[in-house]
Amino acid sequence: MPNSATYLGTVQDVQGATISVALDKDTVSGLAFIDGHGYRIGQIGSFARISIGFTDLFGIVSQVGAGAVPEALIKVEPYGYRWMKVQLIGEGQRGGEFKRGISQYPTIGDEAHIVIEQDLARIYGRPDAPNFVKVGSLASAESIPALIDIDRLVTRHSAIVGTTGAGKSTTVANLLASLSDPKKYPSARIIILDIHGEYHSALEDRATSFRVNADEKRGEKPLCIPYWALSFDELLRITPFRNVPDAERAGLIEKIRQLKFSSIQKQARAGVTADTLTVDTPIPFSIHRLWYELYRLVCSTHTAQSQNQSSATEAIETDAQGNQILGDIMQVIPPKYRPITQSGANRVYLSGSPLNIRRQILALESLLRDTRYDFLFRPGPWCPKPDLQNLDAQPSQDIDTLLESWIGADRPITILDLSGVPISILMDLVGVLIRLLFDALFWSRNLPEGGRKRPLLFILEEAHAYLNSSNEGAASIAARRIVKEGRKYGVGAMIVSQRPAEIDQTILSQCGTMFAMRLANATDRSHVTGTVSDNLEGLFNMLPSLRTGEAIIVGEAVHLPLRALIEAPAKNRRPDSHDPKIYDPASDGGWNRPKRKENYAKVTEVWRSENPRTENNKSAKL
Amino acid sequence: MNRIPVDSSNIADVGYDDDTMTLEVGFRNGTVYQYFDVPQTVYQEFMGADSKGIFLNANIKNHYRYAKM
Numbered sequence: 001m002p003n004s005a006t007y008l009g010t011v012q013d014v015q016g017a018t019i020s021v022a023l024d025k026d027t028v029s030g031l032a033f034i035d036g037h038g039y040r041i042g043q044i045g046s047f048a049r050i051s052i053g054f055t056d057l058f059g060i061v062s063q064v065g066a067g068a069v070p071e072a073l074i075k076v077e078p079y080g081y082r083w084m085k086v087q088l089i090g091e092g093q094r095g096g097e098f099k100r101g102i103s104q105y106p107t108i109g110d111e112a113h114i115v116i117e118q119d120l121a122r123i124y125g126r127p128d129a130p131n132f133v134k135v136g137s138l139a140s141a142e143s144i145p146a147l148i149d150i151d152r153l154v155t156r157h158s159a160i161v162g163t164t165g166a167g168k169s170t171t172v173a174n175l176l177a178s179l180s181d182p183k184k185y186p187s188a189r190i191i192i193l194d195i196h197g198e199y200h201s202a203l204e205d206r207a208t209s210f211r212v213n214a215d216e217k218r219g220e221k222p223l224c225i226p227y228w229a230l231s232f233d234e235l236l237r238i239t240p241f242r243n244v245p246d247a248e249r250a251g252l253i254e255k256i257r258q259l260k261f262s263s264i265q266k267q268a269r270a271g272v273t274a275d276t277l278t279v280d281t282p283i284p285f286s287i288h289r290l291w292y293e294l295y296r297l298v299c300s301t302h303t304a305q306s307q308n309q310s311s312a313t314e315a316i317e318t319d320a321q322g323n324q325i326l327g328d329i330m331q332v333i334p335p336k337y338r339p340i341t342q343s344g345a346n347r348v349y350l351s352g353s354p355l356n357i358r359r360q361i362l363a364l365e366s367l368l369r370d371t372r373y374d375f376l377f378r379p380g381p382w383c384p385k386p387d388l389q390n391l392d393a394q395p396s397q398d399i400d401t402l403l404e405s406w407i408g409a410d411r412p413i414t415i416l417d418l419s420g421v422p423i424s425i426l427m428d429l430v431g432v433l434i435r436l437l438f439d440a441l442f443w444s445r446n447l448p449e450g451g452r453k454r455p456l457l458f459i460l461e462e463a464h465a466y467l468n469s470s471n472e473g474a475a476s477i478a479a480r481r482i483v484k485e486g487r488k489y490g491v492g493a494m495i496v497s498q499r500p501a502e503i504d505q506t507i508l509s510q511c512g513t514m515f516a517m518r519l520a521n522a523t524d525r526s527h528v529t530g531t532v533s534d535n536l537e538g539l540f541n542m543l544p545s546l547r548t549g550e551a552i553i554v555g556e557a558v559h560l561p562l563r564a565l566i567e568a569p570a571k572n573r574r575p576d577s578h579d580p581k582i583y584d585p586a587s588d589g590g591w592n593r594p595k596r597k598e599n600y601a602k603v604t605e606v607w608r609s610e611n612p613r614t615e616n617n618k619s620a621k622l
Numbered sequence: 623m624n625r626i627p628v629d630s631s632n633i634a635d636v637g638y639d640d641d642t643m644t645l646e647v648g649f650r651n652g653t654v655y656q657y658f659d660v661p662q663t664v665y666q667e668f669m670g671a672d673s674k675g676i677f678l679n680a681n682i683k684n685h686y687r688y689a690k691m
């Protein structure tokens with residue numbers, strides 16, 4: 001067979017799964033044409049086939065040249081042969097199916113061949129199989145499509161890493177376009193946590209967008225996250241109570257439990273009874289009422305000494321008409337109390353409450369008045385609006401409608417655009433969102449809309465911002481739970497980051513599939529290399545020199561590690577992530593455009609309103 | 623909270639926590655009280671007062687909320 005067109009050389013050295021192949025003297029280097037298709041020979045990242053009897057072994061080329069000469073031969077023939085190191089990946093019977101893992105090893109003299117399209121068709125099974133999507137083509141042979149098994153991609157999690165500008169967003173957009181194809185996967189369910197608001201324009205017709213300060217004209221819906229759906233710990237982290245001592249914490253738990261209890265007394269909720277209610281049960285209660293009652297408990301003054309105090313002894317000021325000034329719950333106006341006196345007939349005493357949380361209550365007051373937090377503390381139809389006559393007022397909607405709008409929408413993709421969320425609570429909020437959705441799918445796993453019957457894919461953009469290895473934030477905890485347990489309940493994660501070194505190693509190592517794009521930083525590279533199996537390190541050495549849009553794909557979703565050129569999606573499907581131009585040939589932006597009259601009043605306006613779209617330029621693409 | 627021993631007939635030791643603005647007073651009879659939201663200046667005046675007992679009665683008791691520990 002040495003005259004076969006695919007012949008490369010013979011196996012000369014076998015070391016576990018690493019084998020050295022001496023290229024035949026007659027093998028052309030460079031481009032070989034087989035059946036009209038061009039294949040590059042001796043390219044790192046290309047495939048080799050070694051036939052031993054009825055079995056074909058498949059491997060990936062990891063090193064070429066003098067360095068690949070087996071150690072014992074270095075002195076004898078440093079340049080004599082052209083050598084190639086191949087990492088064995090899997091095997092296939094002649095005409096049978098490809099399987100990962102090696103049952104027998106090659107011996108000296110076995111022939112190595114180029115892998116051609118027919119072989120790859122075998123490796124992949126049917127390239128038109130419905131569970132595969134094409135993301136691009138192999139870098140070494142453009143005619144061979146790079147196919148991804150979406151079963152494994154979604155449930156075994158994945159990570160897309162690469163420097164800014166290496167093509168991460170393009171890859172995500174490409175995958176999203178394929179996964180949300182209404183003909184192929186009409187029930188796809190994908191959630192994007194979009195930190196910078198990049199994806200709305202690319203997916204306008206396939207996605208529902210939720211955003212703080214939503215622009216209804218662009219089809220966005222307001223993002224509401226009802227605070228009462230949060231667990232006690234999550235709620236505490238985003239309020240001024242986050243560091244209170246244990247005694248005060250216990251007091252708050254009791255108070256919130258009471259409020260939830262009186263809420264289900266007023267309106268029963270299916271699935272929870274007075275006996276099973278805990279402080280973490282997602283039952284509506286009013287945080288405004290919590291504030292108001294804590295204020296009356298801690299900041300009040302009384303006409304009696306502490307042991308005799310009750311709501312009847314509160315020393316509330318009266319106005320000119322003689323009415324008590326009780327304040328207003330929803331407007332966050334506290335009642336007015338008479339100041340304490342040290343002597344006299346009508347002595348006024350301080351509240352005897354032993355809770356040391358006065359300053360936190362005052363801070364909560366200003367937090368509840370802060371309109372930037374309205375998406376959380378006044379979440380539209382999910383906000384209970386109690387007043388003094390009706391303390392147990394119920395919100396007009398329950399979380400079922402919220403979940404339905406997020407994961408039961410008509411469109412396959414839901415974008416949770418977090419660009420308007422105050423940065424101080426962003427991390428905790430991401431954690432809350434992941435946890436809420438995971439819990440919903442976890443408990444509903446046996447229902448038709450649950451995770452097992454209709455899996456959910458989370459796309460975590462800019463993950464290094466909130467999945468930091470050094471922080472024990474809610475987001476890391478929630479993401480760790482998904483990557484560890486999500487598989488069983490139909491919840492998958494796709495982690496996208498330009499700084500993999502900053503991502504918790506546990507999370508990264510649980511990602512079954514890795515799309516590694518160009519990575520220049522050595523720390524990032526070693527972090528990524530550390531999460532893949534040992535014999536592929538040679539492949540990862542080429543990370544710094546990958547072209548834009550080129551990715552090394554390893555792991556569960558691909559049968560063989562691939563070096564693939566990701567296809568850029570159509571112009572209208574690209575996310576809004578390109579950098580601003582300093583020199584813009586079209587000269588409508590950048591430093592080379594003619595100087596124009598500038599309006600900094602507008603700058604101040606959008607800054608103050610914390611909304612990049614003013615009334616006048618709402619339709620502008622931003 | 624660390625309490626510093628003081629020279630007084632009925633107060634044994636006093637501690638103060640800046641972060642929570644809590645003043646902790648240990649009495650000679652063994653009881654400990656915490657006073658809440660006490661400014662640091664008041665704590666310093668208290669520590670500099672000639673008679674801790676008189677200062678406590680005049681400026682802290684009934685002026686700040688408290689809890690018996």
